[in-house]
Amino acid sequence: MPAESTFELGAAGEPDIAGETGTRTSGPRRRAKGRRRKPRGKRGKALLITAWTAAGIVVLGGTGAGYLYFKLNGNIKSVDINNALGADRPLNVDNGSQDILVLGSDTRSGANEDLGGGSDDGTARSDTAMIVHVYQGHKKASVVSIPRDTLIERPSCTDAKGDTHDAASEVMFNSAYSTGGAACAVKTVESMTGIRMDHYIEVDFSGFQKLxxxxxxxxxxxxxxxxxPDSHLELKAGEHTLNGEQSLGLVRTRHGVGDGSDLGRIQLQQAFIKALVEQVKHIGVLTNPSKLIKIADSATKTVTTDSDLASVRNLASFASGLKGISSSKMSMVTMPVQYDSANINRVLVDEDKSQLVWKALKNDRAIPKAATEGTATGTAKGVVSSS
Incomplete structure (x- = not known):
């Protein structure tokens, strides 16, 4: 494994992330104690699989044909975002970059019932949202986390079933998903940023744990x-190998560290994602086809995608375009916000600084440090790093 490093979270992206002009190339409850990390032997080179999560992004390479191929295809759920949103969207900028909205969702129905969270009525909600900007050349990326407690102007939107939902003012960001599903979440993000989302990936929490x-x-x-206790997470300071239940607890905890804010949770999520990206690079599946198949099965059951990615072939092609991005080439920031003086549990978009972020991404450039200086942050920075 790489030498230990502490991730600097909530800061601006590396200044060397720069875009170029060109042609877009779009690819299709038990409380647990952390176990100490065991020494690792030699790792085989990972074959046909790369995983990102947010919430996580989860991407995978293809496997064999025949029954397995159709089985994995049948696992993938999709939403026709383009059809739901129509033509009223930001311009599809042709500069070789890609923008992907990644959501982590949960519900108190089905497999998520024992995990806590979700809405009491069984409807799904999204407490994790990230815009992943892949720069031209697909060697670097910037990830912008959107706090769920941000008060926003939610546009009117039509969900995947064709039902229309009225616009709303000063509502929490995560209300977009709970109101109108994936399509409404995408439209809300596009309205906030002025950036068209090329793809949509949703990661289910129960599937995330199994993966x-x-x-x-x-x-x-x-x-x-x-x-x-709310997230069923107890960890002592030190090195750990987290299982699925503990990992889920970590990315969902708010009260275990820092000031208990959503901003602090975002910092933990960003650190975990970087650790996961490094982990996948060192997974030896070359001589273990059964493990590869198991991972592919779990991954395809975990994600919901836009219709353009809704096949093993397209998802694998998309993954292939991302596998060169290591954690050291990922800049992770939180959308610039300020605390709401009227409600300590809410934050407000810092419009001027946010525009610096969106402008940089539109032009396929690095996010300037000035964009996040003086903005609200949680107090979980540096609590978690890769091992």
Missing amino acids: IDDLGGVDITTTEDISD
């Missing part, structure tokens, strides 16, 4: 104890 177990866990180092 982490299938991957063999994720190595992290905590610099202080984390204790959150």
Whole structure:
């Protein structure tokens, strides 16, 4: 594994992330204690699989044909975003970059019922949202997390069933998804940013937990104890290999570290994603086809995509275009916000600084440090790093 490093979260992206002009190339409850990380042997080179999560992004390479191919295809759920939103969308900028909205969703129905979270009525909600900007050449990326507690102007939108939902003012960002599903979430993000989302990937929390177990866990180092009964998470400071239940607890905890804010949770999520990206690079599946098949099965059951990605072939092609991006080439920031003086549990978009972020992404350039200076942040920075 790489040498330990502490991720600097909430800061602006690396200044060397630069875009270029060109042609767009679009690819189709039990409380657990963290176990100490075991020494690792030699790792085989990963074959046909790369995984990102947010919430996570999950991408995978293809496997064999025949029954397995159709089985995996049948696992993938999709939403026809283009049809739901029609032509009233930002311009599809042709500069070789890609923008992907990644959501983490949960519900108290089905497999998620034992995980907590979700809405009491069984409807799904999204507490994790990230815009992933892949720069031209697909060697670097910027990830912008959107706090769920941000008060926004939600546009009117039509969901995947054709039902129309009225616009609303000063509502929480995550209300877009709970109101109108994926299509409304995409339209809201496009309205906020002026950037067209090329793809949509939604990661289900119960599937995320199983996928982490299938991957063999994720190595992290905590610099202080984390204790959150609500998320079923108890970790002492030190090195750990987190299983699926613990990983899910980490990315969902708000009260285990820092000030208990959503901004602090975002910092933990960003650190976990970087650790996961590094983990996947070192997974030896070359001589273990059964493990590859198991991971592919879990991954395809975990994601919902836009219709353009809704096949193993297209998802694998998309993954192939991302596998060269290591954690060191990922800049992770939080959308610039300020605390709401009227409600300590809400934040407001810092319009001027946010425009610096969106302008940079539109032009396929690095996010300037000035965009996040003086903005609201949680207090979980540096609590979790890769091992």
